[in-house]
Amino acid sequence: MKTKIVVKVSMNDDKSRTKAMQISVGxxxxxxxxxxxxxxxxxxxxxxxxxxxxxxxxxxxxxxYAELVSVGEAKNEAPATAAAAVVAPAPQPAVVWTSYDRFPQYPIYEMRSPSYEPSCTIM
Structure with missing residues (x-):
């Protein structure tokens, strides 16, 4: 059973209206x-x-501040208007992703020679 709820909220600007809508659909x-x-x-x-x-x-x-105004059963007005307002969806363009990288990635190796060992072992 679909329920229709009306709540009166004291809202002064668009930011609070947006916040109220986000909360209500959440x-x-x-x-x-x-x-x-x-x-x-x-x-x-x-x-x-x-x-x-x-x-x-x-x-x-x-x-x-919010005040609960009414709670009741929702009326089915949508099926009559939905049949009259049927619109064919627009075709979506195809999206093609490339499978190559723009720049080649070269591996980086660090080679330490045994002669480069520091002379002081404490540090």
Missing amino acids: ISGVESAALTGQERDRVEVVGDDVDAVELTRQLRKNVA
Whole structure:
């Protein structure tokens, strides 16, 4: 059963709105999230088995004061609009990676001759 949760959060700038969206989509079970309201101060979340209390607590902890406005069953409006708005996906260009290096890699060897031993063994 899909649940629709609306939480009113006091947000003043785009940074706090972005943070609220990141927190709301990070909760387990969330399928979609949107900012609604005239001042874009409400976070509307739709998903299966979404914990409304956990969402509100996370928003209060990380963004600002949050008030749980409503919790209810989500209405299925998407299938009617999804059938009308079917768009064919654009073909993706092929990506080809080269298998050679630009510069040759030469191994480096360090050879120490026995005559180069220091005379003082303490140091």
